[in-house]
Amino acid sequence: MRKKELCFVVAFHTTTEALALEEAAHQAGVVGRLIPIPTQITAGCGLAWKMPITARADMEQLLQQNHLTYDASYELWV
Amino acid sequence: MIYLDSAATSFHKPEAVADAVYNAIRHMGNSGRGGHTASLSAARVIYGTRKKIANLFGVSDPAQVVFTANSTQSLNMTIQGLFHAGDHVITTAMEHNSVLRPLYRKEQQEGVSLSILPCDACGTVRYDLLEEYLQPNTKGIVCTHASNVTGNMVDIVRIGAFCKKHNLYFVVDASQTAGVFSIDMEQMGIDVLCFTGHKSLMGPQGTGGLCLQKEITLPCFCVGGSGVQSYRKIHPEEMPTHLEAGTLNGHGIAGLSAALDWITETGMDNIRAQEQKHMRMFYEAVRQIPQIKIYGDFSQSERAPIVTLNIGDNPAEEVCDALAERYDIATRGGAHCAPLMHQHFQTETQGAVRFSFSYFNTEEEIQTAIQAVREIAEEWT
Known part of the structure; x- marks a missing residue:
């Protein structure tokens, strides 16, 4: 089994939300990347933003300051 | 050939449009269908184009920009969703069948009543009759921004103000003007703007869309693949996915994106x-x-x-x-x-x-x- 690490993961309602977050994160220099949504969140399709757990505060600040919409955020072993 | 039929479709496109479509076919996957490079590439191009359209038409949230195949589809989605039995709708004698036929269908099948503002001798809308045509159950006005027959413009600022005053929906068909005439949905009081990509926007055929004010909710015109929330039995409610079932015309939208850049540069x-x-x-x-x-x-x-x-x-x-x-x-x-x-x-x-x-x-x-x-x-x- 692949070794997993604890990450901060943001899930979205739509692809548009995911792309809006990606753009904002790149502009703000917040680390992470878009990945297929982990099955721990849903077995369905979609994208999620994955980043080191240590950067969680940066993301939470980004979400708040940019009024970004998203479904939910998680601390997950992925 | 001397092409003088640009009101039907723009034949001479900027070179960058054809290049963008070619590159998209070579490199783009399906937006929102996976997290790999090709899928994300498509998703980024489509999202970027949404932002450009939002910027062009004064839409504050790019999620309120919905891609469709053309103006006709956009107008059908809008008219089908906004007006119902007992409603009265005003339109004009300047309209294309893409406005008229969806309204006639509503009239015949659902009992929506319809009034058609006549024109003066030159084919310009009789604004002076607007008040006279207003009824207690009038729910909205649907009109073109410019006649595809005469080129006459409609004063959409004036009609937008009338709609605001009387609390009516204002739906504008911008097929002949988008990309060449300034349109600001907020300033002009437009609730739904329907556009096609292949005319004055200089993009490929098969691209188009509608922009919705946030207060307006349209029912799903069709439901199906969304790339998200796959195990739910209903199509997602969130915009723009709510109105975009199935794979988008990503290759065409890439061309539209290049066309929008060309309009900005030119x-x-x-x-x-x-x-x-x-x-x-x-x-x-x-x-x-x-x-x-x-x-x-x-x-x-x-x-x-x-x-x-x-x-x-x-x-x-x-x-x-x-x-x-x-x-x-x-x-x-x-x-x-x-x-x-x-x-x-x-x-x-x-x-x-x-x-x-x-x-x-x-x-x-x-x-x-x-x-x-x-x-x-x-x-x-």
Whole structure:
């Protein structure tokens, strides 16, 4: 089994939300990347933003300051 | 060929549009269908195009920009979703069938009542009758921004203010103006703006969309693949996915994105000025030719770049065919899918010949077209 690490993961309602977050994160220099949504969140399709757990505060600040919409955020072993 | 049928579709596109479509076919996957490079590439291009459209039309949230195949689909989605039994809707005699037929269907199948604002002798909407046409159950006004027959503009600021005053939905068909005339949904009080990508926006056919104010909710026109929330039995409620079931025309949207960049780089004012110049040059010359009858109001300082005319009583299709066969000039005859406008001008039988101009036409082409009309008029009258 692949070794997993604890990450901060943001899930979205739509692809548009995911792309809006990606753009904002790149502009703000917040680390992470878009990945297929982990099955721990849903077995369905979609994208999620994955980043080191240590950067969680940066993301939470980004979400708040940019009024970004998203479904939910998680601390997950992925 | 001298292409003077830009109101049907823009034939001369910026080179970057074709390049973008080619590159998209080579490199883009399906937006929102996976997290790999090809899928994300498509998703980024589509999201970027949403932002450009939002910026162009004064939409604060790109999620309120919905991609469709064309204006007709956008107008069907809007009219189908907004108006129901017992509602009254006002439209105009300037409309294309893409507005009229969805409204007629509502009238026939659901009992929506419909009033059609008439035009004056030049084919301009009778704004003075708006108050008179208002009913207690009037729910909205659907109108074009410019007639595809005459090029006459509709004062959408005036109608937007009327709608705001009377709490009506305001739906605008921007098929003939998007990308060339300034449109700001907020400032103009537009609730739904329907556009096509392949005319004045210079993009590929099969691209188009609608922009919705946040307060407006439309039901799903169709449901199905969304790339998200796959195990739910209902289609997602969140915009724009709510109104975008199935794979988008990503390759076309990539071309539209390049077209929007070209419009920004070239300047909407420059594009419009060039088109107006071509239209005025043609109009001022052909109006001097005996037996030519021109339709529309040319006292308007700005109008869509269209000159529609007839040569005596000659059937429009025969004139179009002569222009095509003898001079290789592309124009459009017939009814232009705008039956009420032709009834107004009493040209249902004869039709009319539409010349519509582009930024990419040359003065030499315009002069050739003028000479062609002159020669046909001399021969046939």
